[in-house]
Amino acid sequence: MAAPGRGVTIADVAARAGVAASTVSYVLSGKRSISPETADRVMQAVADLGYHPHAGARSLASRRAGVIAMMFPIRDGMHLPVLMQFAAGAVAEARRHDQDVLLMTADEGPAGLARVAASAMVDGLILMDVEVRDPRVEALRRLGLPSVLIGFPADSAGLTCVDLDFTAAGRACADYLAERGCGEIALLGASEAVYERRTGFAERVREGFLSRPGLRAEVRPCPNFPMEVQRAVKELLAARPDLTGLAVHNEPAVGHVMHALADAGKRVGEDFHVVVIGPDEVAERVHPQLPSVLVPAETLAQTAVRHLMRKLDGFDVPDSTLVEPQLTIR
Amino acid sequence: MAAPGRGVTIADVAARAGVAASTVSYVLSGKRSISPETADRVMQAVADLGYHPHAGARSLASRRAGVIAMMFPIRDGMHLPVLMQFAAGAVAEARRHDQDVLLMTADEGPAGLARVAASAMVDGLILMDVEVRDPRVEALRRLGLPSVLIGFPADSAGLTCVDLDFTAAGRACADYLAERGCGEIALLGASEAVYERRTGFAERVREGFLSRPGLRAEVRPCPNFPMEVQRAVKELLAARPDLTGLAVHNEPAVGHVMHALADAGKRVGEDFHVVVIGPDEVAERVHPQLPSVLVPAETLAQTAVRHLMRKLDGFDVPDSTLVEPQLTIR
């Protein structure tokens, strides 16, 4: 348990178990068959000495670092809590595969990818919040570093991408509202900036939302500031007096939308229905609590890590994985 | 630029520059003097080949991994965006010191610390959101892994701790309100759970808030749910009719507090004053925008990383560093 001095090595373990170092290695990796008795003795020695293989040595000899990198965007408009959930999910899953996670920010860009790849610091990479045209994607292709992307770039050929099925999410919202008897509905979407940047995601929601027949539906981008949100809602209500259903795909706006509706005399949950695309807390922390389709950050992270692990082990994985959205009714 | 095959090694660089591998190493590390001409040739070769040293080999030979770990809490009541800012700040600063950052979650606990320490995977550690009685702290002491804590455990002897000066933050709020002419003020604090868990932080705010003489001040913990927050505010107003100043140290509650005040006919910024301890967005996204003392996550992260770097380089750093709060008026 207690480390005797500094650094217990495989040789120490071997000596204590009365075997060769290579035998210890084989016991630990399971790459050759070892008699149960020997294995027991080795494991006992490992436990006694509190042995953990030196990561550097291992990576040097085996050409496997046991580390994957995650590159995060730290950009305007990103919803930080979701990123954090994502990170937590990824770390948890990675640890299940005995991998650690190196944290990178998008600031490092393609050069950062080149660096970690060339230094063999990581075995693979998860790239978050991929944009439609993303310079990192090209770098990734060039480097041949095993990777999984969250989101879809314009050309995803030869890449492994994972994302929420935003089309289905949009449709789920329309369905929910339709089932509550709304005939005229609207989607208050992401801010303009988001639409400009990564069309993919926002447009898919739009498409899904508009895809349900028999409804009068429209989509509007949503402004950034509280007062403007309220004004936008008021304008919408004025322009469409028969509107009875609203989907909101914009975390920070939800609270303000609810005020504006209350001010306008709409009784949400009774004569007017609202559904949110966003994290649970957002939908829970307003009154009344709203139904929501969340971005299942944890599931996405898990899926991404699993795919990456399979790639590292030489298996094939689907090029594109869309996670089904879940609508939670509160 | 383009990698020829797989893996450019120091030997390749040496060959191209016409020197010994050790010379390349010395050029890169600056640990021995090298003639400018040779250095140039080497650097040119490095650039030509896109050489990056193999991290594992380097760590094996030099006993320095070039990686620091950050252990994050993923716990209830943590404000995720702040954590993320923290992470971003730490990564940025670490990169400035040519270090990478390994992400760990508190789930791994003391055993996780033992693992990364024994495997020489990281050179040092930053431990976030330290609790008053934290089992990880003891493990840290035992392991002798260089580390910096964010927050203060009960016994911080021999440790390096960094945190916001919460006492000063509390006082700054009281000062702000006093300057606006409020004679009777209150602090709506963290939720009960937080008080129970890490007394340090919440109590320091309380202490600071109550420390200004000549004011009638009180502190109340704040409930978790929207309706209860509103009720709590109403009760407070009823109990203290002369109350004209309120400090809120509870991110999710701010919006609801503002409603309750509006409902009660208080005109914030005119006959009633409110100040927030929390992130900018929280204070900006209500109407009217509020002054706030933020938890300077980025600064704290930077300070923590710098301290850790200095420790790794064998310098002394102060045991305890309190970052001055800044009050932003909007």
Add this chain to the structure above:
DNA sequence: GAAACTTGTCGAAGCGCTTCGATTGAGGAA
């Protein structure tokens, strides 16, 4: 003009691990 340093460079010895034969006994097949 010899002794004593400096400066710039090289070669070799590891760092701790994995992995590739090689080796040794047993157990089976012939």
Add this chain to the structure above:
DNA sequence: TTCCTCAATCGAAGCGCTTCGACAAGTTTC
């Protein structure tokens, strides 16, 4: 019994880097 196979183990050769001691050429110093 002899030969072959197979399971279990060992020893040695690296993986790519840093670092230590040497050493050849200057530079000083007396």
